[in-house]
Amino acid sequence: MMDQRYEPLDEETLFIVSQTFKALSDPTRIRILHLLSSGEFSVTEIANRLSLLQSTVSHQLRFLKNLRLVKYRREGTTLYYSHDDEHVLHILEQTIRHARDH
Amino acid sequence: MMDQRYEPLDEETLFIVSQTFKALSDPTRIRILHLLSSGEFSVTEIANRLSLLQSTVSHQLRFLKNLRLVKYRREGTTLYYSHDDEHVLHILEQTIRHARDH
DNA sequence: AACTTATATGAACATATATTCATATATTGA
DNA sequence: TCAATATATGAATATATGTTCATATAAGTT
Numbered sequence: 711m712m713d714q715r716y717e718p719l720d721e722e723t724l725f726i727v728s729q730t731f732k733a734l735s736d737p738t739r740i741r742i743l744h745l746l747s748s749g750e751f752s753v754t755e756i757a758n759r760l761s762l763l764q765s766t767v768s769h770q771l772r773f774l775k776n777l778r779l780v781k782y783r784r785e786g787t788t789l790y791y792s793h794d795d796e797h798v799l800h801i802l803e804q805t806i807r808h809a810r811d812h
Numbered sequence: 813m814m815d816q817r818y819e820p821l822d823e824e825t826l827f828i829v830s831q832t833f834k835a836l837s838d839p840t841r842i843r844i845l846h847l848l849s850s851g852e853f854s855v856t857e858i859a860n861r862l863s864l865l866q867s868t869v870s871h872q873l874r875f876l877k878n879l880r881l882v883k884y885r886r887e888g889t890t891l892y893y894s895h896d897d898e899h900v901l902h903i904l905e906q907t908i909r910h911a912r913d914h
Numbered sequence: 915a916a917c918t919t920a921t922a923t924g925a926a927c928a929t930a931t932a933t934t935c936a937t938a939t940a941t942t943g944a
Numbered sequence: 945t946c947a948a949t950a951t952a953t954g955a956a957t958a959t960a961t962g963t964t965c966a967t968a969t970a971a972g973t974t
Contacts, residue, residue, distance in 0.1 A: 716850035719908065724839050726911040727904075731836035736962075737826050740833075748818035753921060766963060768922055787920045787971045797910055801903055802829075806821065808899055809828040838932075855951060868933060870952055889941045889950045 733777050734802055738762065739770050744806065746780060747799055750792040835879050836904055840864065841872050846908065848882060849901055852894040 719727075733739055741760050745751060751759070757767045771791055774780040781794040793799050821829075835841055843862050847853060853861070859869045873893055876882040883896040895901050 716847065719843060719846055723908060723911045724842060727842055727907050728837055728839050730907060730911070731833045731842075732961095734833040735830055735837045737830050738962075740826060740829055741821060744821055745818065754919095763964070764921070765923085765965080769962080772922080784971090787918095789921065801907065805829050805832060805903065806825060809825045809832070840932075856949095865934070866951070867935080867953085871932080874952080886941090889948095891951065 729777060730798060733774060733779055734798070734805075736770075738766065739774060740802065742767065742770055742774070743779065743793065743799065743802055746791060746793045747803060750790045752788045752790055754788075756791065831879060832900060835876060835881055836900070836907075838872075840868065841876060842904065844869065844872055844876070845881065845895065845901065845904055848893060848895045849905060852892045854890045854892055856890075858893065 734743070738760075742756060745756060745759060753764060753767050753771065756762070756771075757764045760767070771780060771782075775782075779793065779795045779798055780791050782789045782791045784790075836845070840862075844858060847858060847861060855866060855869050855873065858864070858873075859866045862869075873882060873884075877884075881895065881897045881900055882893050884891045884893045886892075
């Protein structure tokens, strides 16, 4: 009842939205994105700072890269990753603050 | 480097944030929450509108209830569910709009 | 070319999750 | 109390997901 302005979600929108939130639903990815919100880091730096295996970080960065949430630039053998979606990062930081003041 | 203002995430914050986004990462829950953004609906109404089994809806509503994202009021044998977290709903609708314009 | 460092990849595994089916519980009315 | 309706629950199943290990690739250096 009283459902003015309700618009069913089409498949594509639903997929994009669920994928976006799925990216933010894993603690490891959250920590990576949160770190990247403060700057640019290599894979090894991320692994060291967050006490994660290089492989774990690499796998998760691929996941985030596929969704275009992060990007990288190469410098020799080192890849420097940084965030690539202001909107999603904003939602994350907003929710972190919201969670912090419980 | 250049990580002024980076604050590691404590376990509890990380848990709350990941749980919140996990709730929004499933297409069925997204559809339910999106429907509830337009008003109050019984379990059966939700199931009919979204072409889902009653059991499926009930299970997901329990999930959302545990996270205090929805609430209900009873009227006889019927339970009318509605949303119970403006902040999370706002994030969802914001992301839906963002996904819709491509 | 061989060696080193940085990163990526694939397979294997354990765990988590969503849905379905069958059934239980709860409320109302006859 | 019995029947009818609305909702919840538990078990089972299939699928998805995150991490680890071992190894591959790629770039730079000697």
